[in-house]
Amino acid sequence: MHASTTRRAIGAAVAAAGLVLTLVPATAASADLASDTTFYVDPLSTTAQAAAGLSGQARADAQLLASFPSGSWFTKGTPAEVHAAVDALLDRSSAAGEVPVVVVYNLPFRDCAQYSAGGATSTAEYVAWIDAVADAIGDREAVVIVEPDGLGIIPWYTTINGELEWCRPAEADPATAASERFAQLNHAVDVLTALPGTSVYLDGTHSGWLGVGDISDRLIKAGVAEADGFYLNASNYIETERLLKYGTWISDCIHLDQNSWWQREWCGSQYYPANPDDFSTWGLTDAAYDQAFADTGLARDPESQAHFVIDTSRNGQGPWTAPAGKYSDAEVWCNPPGRGLGIPPTTDTGSALADAFLWIKVPGESDGRCFRGTGGPTDPERGIVDPEAGQWFVEQAAELIALAEPPVARPTCDVEYIVHGTWPGGFNVQIWLKNTGTKPISGWDLAWTLPAGQSVANGWSAAWAVEEGRQHARSLDWNKVIKPGQRTTIGFIGATSSGAAEPLLFTVNGRGCTSS
Incomplete structure (x- = not known):
């Protein structure tokens, strides 16, 4: 199914559910992310504000992290409130001649009501909210990260393989929840890409999660053809070298599916023919894509294919491997110990498809209260009660700096x-x-x-x-x-x-x- 057909199907599904939502015709005007882009360091960031309330080494750590550009997250508020907040950020970044990374995170049933529960209460409420964000950005430059986990966790979603996923909130209508999610994301893409200075990216999960065919299918349904591309590893820890391959495969899969007789279900991935646990085998999937292009007669075209950005905020040491048999649910994504900062934000990625390495997640802010299969409230791996999601985590900030790869220089x-x-x-x-x-x-x-x-x-x-x-x-x-x-x-x-x-x-x- 091609993008236009997908969009008609989504609109029909939403209309059948009794919702009123117009999918704006695809007239993308968003800007390509320039190779000389300077990302904005916000002097009023949540990290700088956290530093103001700390002392000693904890204060110095927060100030060091505040000196790097990281995502500015917008997660709540009325349309008027989010408009004012985004407008203020864009006023500051425009005056500095720099480009902010704006993270919008307010979908209904976001995070499937887990650690980062919340969000808009309806499609209409979300549409009004995201329209306010777009209006506040206006003709100014911004990188917009659309709804982390928005495609990785979809309520009442049946995958490309016919499997009903685990996110099944009782408050959501099983018949319409998934189609509403795609309609919400399509609308966000439409209004944000219509702006002349935005670079807009959708959730592409990461290589430790969805297979390439599955996430490519979701991205196509969400309007990736109108966006600048997708982002990988938001708030996670996967190594950059793996993500570069994963992102390239997704881009290739979408290109093959949309421009030849190839079907996304056939796309090779980290799971086959590669072995996900043995990176030395990932060349097998590279070869599978080479063969697919040869078989279809289609050529790779980095200029027209979907591009991607990678969150390197906490992947300097890669993901955490929990002690074998210690926890019933190790929650390896939740404040794992011994992690480090990754490559600082830059557009110098060495890849024709990777537009930038960004710090989407704000390093030093907690993932939430981590119980790892126990009753809590203590994180058994750390021996302390972790801060709530989004709150400053002194101990984790210190670890990220100490174990950064590449190392970060302390202020002089x-x-x-x-x-x-x-x-x-x-x-x-x-x-x-x-x-x-x-x-x-x-x-x-x-x-x-x-x-x-x-x-x-x-x-x-x-x-x-x-x-x-x-x-x-x-x-x-x-x-x-x-x-x-x-x-x-x-x-x-x-x-x-x-x-x-x-x-x-x-x-x-x-x-x-x-x-x-």
Whole structure:
């Protein structure tokens, strides 16, 4: 079944269920993700906010993670509330001339009412919500990650192999729940790809989950032909080298199915002819696709095939192998111990089909309370009660940094930001900049984003400027060198309509600093 036929079938199924939803004609205008894209580091990210409430090494760890671009998740709220939140993010990122990663996560029956339960209560409510997101983005640039697990976990879904899956919420109508999910995703793709500056990706699960034919079938039904492609490994731990092959196979499978007599059910995968547990056998599936292209006479076309992005936020050490026989349900996806950060966000992937490595999941935020088949509330593998899903997890953040692959460099600067006085409409700040590294700093550019309503009225001991939405204080000839262990001081008089709150994130020469 081709994309247009699939979309008509979905629309008919939804109409039969008594729902009113118009699938917008496919007029995709979304932008290809440029190879020189700079992803946005949000100074107001949830990571930076978590750091503000911590101290000591935990604070330094959160500040380090806040200096990398990661996904901004939108998971709730009325259409007006999500519009305001997305608009504020896009205002900041556009001023910086950078591209945010926007994660929309509000489908009805999301996560099948498990750890990340919630979401809209109906298709109509979801349509209004996602329309508000699209309206807020407007003509500005953004990468949009559409509904993590939205295709991996579908309520009352029968797979390509005729198997009824495990997600069967009692509140959902078994006759319409699956078709409603595809209608919701098609609508999200339509409104988001109609925007001129978006790159839109659908859930492609990961190579430890669905077979290639199965996820290709779901992606086609969800409108991948109109999207820029799909994403892999969201919030998971699979190795990048495996995901590159898996993503390439999915793209090839969709291309074969949609442009020849080949059927998606025949597509090779990590399960056959390869052995999923023996990566050395995955070349067998590569060869199977070579043969399929030869048999159909179709040529690979990276320009027109579905592209993908990979979440590398926590896959530096690969997935966790639970101790044999220890747990009835090890929940290997849930806050596994001993994991590390993966490749930092970049468009330099070495693959014609892989647009970027991204940190979709915010590293350091919990997957939820993990019981591993026990009664809880303690995570038996860690010996502590894990934070709720999305809350900051101090111990996991420390592990991810310590075990990062490739390793991440610790900050070599520290900023002490001291408000010495306030008065109506103004305040006085002294800043100490310390070199905490082992080499001299020779010339520095200290930058930060002032909280809303604040500005620098008069500064000293630096060259002051506002560029791309950020406040900069640059060294002068007499204070440009800061030796290891030494510090220098600058200051300013600020104007304010909103108090004298401290900025959450500082950089020196583009690299993150800790702040005392």
